[in-house]
Amino acid sequence: MEPWQRQRLQTVTLRREIKVMIQDILDELSNIEAPINPSSNVHKICYLCPSNAQRMTKHRCLRCKQAICGPHNVHMCCRYVQ
Numbered sequence: 001m002e003p004w005q006r007q008r009l010q011t012v013t014l015r016r017e018i019k020v021m022i023q024d025i026l027d028e029l030s031n032i033e034a035p036i037n038p039s040s041n042v043h044k045i046c047y048l049c050p051s052n053a054q055r056m057t058k059h060r061c062l063r064c065k066q067a068i069c070g071p072h073n074v075h076m077c078c079r080y081v082q
Helices: 002-009 016-025
Strands: none
Touching: 002 016
């Protein structure tokens, strides 16, 4: 199953959500967008939103540093962040 998943990741037209799910299964960091300094003040488009939504945000995922908007952001206690 793993070789097939790695082959699917190479598909250019594969939806971002599916790429993220496959990368989570394979424990790979996302390479959709290069990591950005978290203190950067630049607005980016959320990588989970559909392309027609184009939600701009300054927030980043702590793990992969991808831009992530408010509706896709999950708040949790720092005890569970590792």
